[in-house]
Amino acid sequence: MRNRLIGFALALATIVLVTAESGELGIARDEMIYVSSGAHYADWWGHLITSGFSTSRADITHAWGGPQLTDNNREHPPLMKTLFGISQRLFHDKVKLFSDELGAARFPSAVMAGLLVLLVFTFTVEVWGLAAGVIAALLAIFMPRALFHAGLACFDAPMTTLWFAVIYAYWRGLPKKLPWQVGVVFGLALATKHNAILLPFALVPHLAFLIWRDRGGWRRLLALASIALIGPLVLVALWPWLWFDTVTHVTQWIGFHLTHVHYNYEYLGQNWNAPRFPWHVALVTTLFTVPAATLGAAGFGVVAWIKERATNPDRARAPALLVFLSAGVSIGPFLLGSTPIFGAEKHWAPAIPSICIAAGVGCVWVARGLATAIGDRVKHAPRIALGVVATAVVAAAVSETIAAEPYALTWYSTLAGGDAGAADLGMNRQFWGVAARGVLPELAKLAAGKPAPVYSHDASPAWGMYQRLGMLPKTMPDSGSEQGGIDNSQFAIVIHERHFNRHDYMIWVTYRTLQPVYVLRANGVPIVSVYRRR
């Protein structure tokens, strides 16, 4: 009971922290699409439930699909978008829990972040004890990039939660006769993001190992049957677009991602937009985007797992191997050199719970060694050693998190030398146009109330929302895209990414100046320039 209360307290604290943090974040380009699609989806379900809305092909297509691969955002499954929409309708339109629609739309992501912390805590406590569980949960909270993503109405943070929920449900279901839960959770993961289809690549080898080691226990294959049978049913139930022409629509959904365009991504000084990509992108990026102390503790956790594998009380279910496979499978595709790398660490974020769990175990292991070394010379040595080690490692994660927000996509850990060190190394500056929010007050000040269209560059999809939220005067509309937009503008912003340099040059020529009037920086690194027409 005590552990459960601690777990819920940590989860609640996470939800509060993420909700507060999300209010400081700019708007991600994709977020607008998800929020707007989510509102349609939520309305459709609302009509279906309240007034028996038609489930004809035409009506479903109108809300959920269309002839083009991206109509109604049908290239992404609907679970989180639907929750974003329901949250808007419920917590903004009706209950007024949130003063703005965006805050309400982002709330389900915050809840998912809380759920992840609860799951990490619960799993770790059950296998490796309370101390490891608390440390792992705290490190999962203070993971700078993950905290940032949890604040957005996007899929990456929720996918991390549901990925790990599948791992947890599978592990819990191993001794059960009918492990239906893992199938249901796998279906929810599938309905969140396409990378859920990788999960069996972690579970099948784990199960194969157990059966090989135990020379039997075939009944455990029921977990896979649950995944194979119940998972797809849940996906289809949640996604009306799959209620007809199911095979075609699933093929189109997966096919879209298998042939996804390669966005531009800077890595170690080069702009990458076509394979083959360096095999080490995921490893180096993870090295630079997870706090160093967390990584160090995780390293010791792996050592502890190897050294103490024979004495693990849950040896029957091989939890350390499961955690390792979970991380390996989420990162594995990015070692191939052909998988798109543009999303950076968010695309292999499901590895985060594994890192945090290993770190929790590692902290406890090194603290135990320290306590043994101290011996009886100090009273309560085990507790003191654990307290010192845990505080130090968590404090390091907290200090990195403070440095990272609110422009966490520009943040890199101190192993890279921070944001500026990473800029020296030529690491990706940012994406999604989120940083534009930081120049809105300056733009409003410069315009001084006069009508002034703005070339909003990569923030264009979010511009209307910024105005609706009162962050920018209505007299400063988006002037349009590319050269036409610059021609029509009085102000122009450029959100700095290497491949966006061309926007600076177009503005220089049109405005006849290369001198920005304001440059927003994250820890000293330029992220947005503001130009004013002469």
Next chain:
Amino acid sequence: MLAIPAIVLLVLSVWEVFAAHHDATSVPGDEAWEAAAKVVHTGYRPGDLIVFAPAWNDPVGRMHLGDLIAIHDAARMDAARYGRIWELAIRGAHAPDVTGEPVFAEEIDGIAVRRYERAPAIVTADLRERLATAKVEGTRARGPVVELQEVGFAPHECILVATGAGPVKLTFPLVPLGSELVGYAGIADVFTRRDNRLPGRIQVAVHDVLVADRALGVDDGWVRFAATTAALPDEVTVTLSSDAPGRQICFAIEARR
């Protein structure tokens, strides 16, 4: 021995706590830049070039000293024709445009202000300025036109030709050549470079004698070439080609004494 892992982890953690704070505050702010800009304004002479290092800090440099930098200079072919170059650098970086010892150096709150002086290259002809005199042959999707283009993620004022079905030939008559013909070329536009990975090619001939022949890969950036020439007025022919229709090849060539 048992305590070693804990000591390692504690040292790492404490280092990270302090280093994270230090990293976040280690880049000079606007006050330092204003002071550095004042030094440059005081010593600046028309024709000076101002560069910043590392390149990622260029927007901050331009914000404080952009009034002294013409677009033409920022989009230069190279820095050889500048006799005086100001370099403003942070974090121990150096701009690729400067070499040797500076004649002036001052450190201002983390910004190194340095001035380099050298004998500038004497340009006897710039083909960009002579485009109107050129005879153009071959089908093309666009150009030739002198424009500021992104090539290799940097600004370059260059002659842009979007290739058509076959080679495009530009013949510049009576170019007053010096002892050297120096040029650069590359493929403009990041998105067409991504979507079509086929290279381009530039061939330069003086009086029908091939003096430079360069393949231009999509990731090659701004590619330099040079040839020795006789200091006489002569015909320079530039031939651009690519198997990728619409390949945007941009080049600049100077004859230097």
